[in-house]
Amino acid sequence: MEVKSRQFSFLKLFSFEKVHKHMKSPIYVYYQLDNFYQNHRRYVKSRSDEQLRDHREENSTNACKPEDIANGKAIVPCGLIAWSLFNDTYSFSRDNKNLTVNKNGISWKSDREHKFGKDVFPKNFQSSAIRGGATLNVSIPLSKQEDLIVWMRTAALPTFRKLYGKIEVDLNEGDNITVTLQNNYNTYSFNGKKKLVLSTTSWLGGKNDFLGIAYLTVGGLCFFLALAFTIVYFVKPRQLGDPSYLSWNRNPGGR
Incomplete structure (x- = not known):
């Protein structure tokens, strides 16, 4: 089920969608971006894996320009990938009852355990003159910032989906789902589009037309x-x- 994001000047809008067929939990909530080239060479290289893993490498920002230093201090996490972190938010309800979106476990376990340090905390992030996307909670280590971890695994194609969360109850055919979204992410600058996708998986995995x-x-x-x-x-x-x-x-x- 897809919900196309309509970009209005105000932040919040309501979209009503009817479930076309029974969807068994867990139901995966994805956001989709079109015409966003995460595979651009300069963009892909604009990160510091050493800094992400180890707090002692806080100043390892050589590869992150222009998002390496702000106000004379190193940015953690640095680089264009982190700076452009997706920041639209979604909430769901069915028959005026909220549907909880679980955001735990949406990233790869190997990324959480080996690529993002448990002792690395955001510092000086989104404090430069030009703000990119989402901010990060400075009291939560990067290993638990799963939205960031998902975003940092760059896509190979200009149209891609990334996991936002999971709805852990079944949705029945004919259910009316109310989606409240906060439209923060600027896609005008690259002539892009945004979509919200609800999907399930089988024992073969999810649908992938490209493969x-x-x-x-x-x-x-x-x-x-x-x-x-x-x-x-x-x-x-x-x-x-x-x-x-x-x-x-x-x-x-x-x-």
Whole structure:
């Protein structure tokens, strides 16, 4: 189920959506951005993995320019990726009863345990003249700032989805869901679009059109190449190991 974000001048708006078929919990809430190139080389490199892991590397900001220093002090976490952290917020209700969105465990466990330090806390973040996206709670270590951890795992394509949270109750067909969203994130600057997606998974995982299209395309290409090589082999066969194809036999007088 998709909810397209309509960008108005005010911060809050209400959107009413009807559930088209039964959705079994957990229901994953994603935000989708279009035309956002997280794979740009300068953007991808604008981070400090050393700083994210270890509080003793607080000043390791060489790769983070221009978001490395503010007011003469190092920014933690530094870099353009963290600076542009997504900051729209969503809340849901069904029949005037709130639906809780669980934001625990939305990031990769390996990222929480090995890439973001338990003793690293935000410092001097979003304090420069130009503010990017969301702010961070300075009393919570980066290993527990799961919205940040999800955002820092950059996407390979300009249209991508990132996990916002999980609704841990079933939604029934015909349920009217009220979505209250706070429209903070600026997509005008890169001519982008925002969408809110509710999805479930099966034992095979979630829906991914890109992988299916990619596999079919590559498989089809391999099939036609194999067919072409087979036709060439039967129409104009070449004896394997034929010495007449050696360069000195093809041109005996030359070198």
